[in-house]
Amino acid sequence: MDRLLNVTTGLSALLLVIVLISVRRAHIRPEYSITWLLAAAAMLVLSRVRPLLEVLRRLTGLPDTPLTLFLMGAGVFLIMMFRLSVILSHLRDDNIALAQRVAILEYHVKSQREI
């Protein structure tokens, strides 16, 4: 159990560092890094504060603590993926609307030039 918690702590810390470096290098925009940072922080806290993990285990009725940790991690990342899907969908809609607008404006500009 301790080893599992230590591995989770290590992975969470690694994720935190990678995300921070990515933001610094402008590979991820700060507004999209927040979810990753929160997820990594949540996993870090859960892996270090065992009483909290125990409370969550009792609340969820799960049989053991490792399973609780695994499910919490899966839940956090599922929420993140959902949020990213929402963001992607908005971006795609905006992108399509922009491409259509660019094409229509180019058409008008070209038409004006021909007159």
Add this chain to the structure above:
Amino acid sequence: MSGPGGNETRAIGGIRPAGPGAFLVIIPAYNEQGALAQVVKSVHAHVPGAPVLVIDDCSEDSTLDVARRAGAEVLALPHHLGLGGCVQAGYKLAYELGFEYVIRVDGDGQHDARDIPRILDRLKTSGCEMVIGSRFAEANGPRTGAARSLGIRFFRMVLRPILGKPVHDPTSGFVGVNRRALDLFSRSFPLEYPEIEALVVLQRKRFRFEEVPCRMRPRMAGRSSITALKSLYYIVHVLLGVFVNMLRFEGRRRLPPKEE
């Protein structure tokens, strides 16, 4: 050259802003260099004076040049949007230019331009928002492949209770719309496989559609975008789109015609 409703065809300076009664033929095209010239010429031959707008969905071949050489106006998209985004761009431009009717013809040569006047006439006389050129509106309609035929039957069955009336050819891309539908589709139009979902979008607004029998030919060149492998994705995608559009249903009250 003066066109229907006072339109200018192939005028220098592009398609001129139009007024009441004016109609536009739009042809969404992606890699259709093989058939497009013939399609544009056929429209010009059978509907003299009608302005023709080809919407080039960032084709990788010479579709854009072929369309221009054939005498069509071209709306060139900066990157590939897919069929729905491509058609919607044409609807947006037509709406902004003030056209009252728009008829969509596919760029692969499957639709017969001789049927355009019939669709336009039905749009004008029936007052319904959309007219579908249907392969199967008559009992002795053409035969299609077994898989496609099965798919069409399936979607007919799914759409029947949703639309409250039968639709014989829900996947037809040979479609005419009036200005009310143009207004709606300029703001909300399905982006990937638009034909079936567009019917549900219309139903949401309590808009009406009718079908007129039309001739359909094998495509002159190129390949269909819906391959065998994509068929399953198509069915799931369209079913999801239909379901989502049903959830957005805006009530049974028919909306009053919008002031132009």
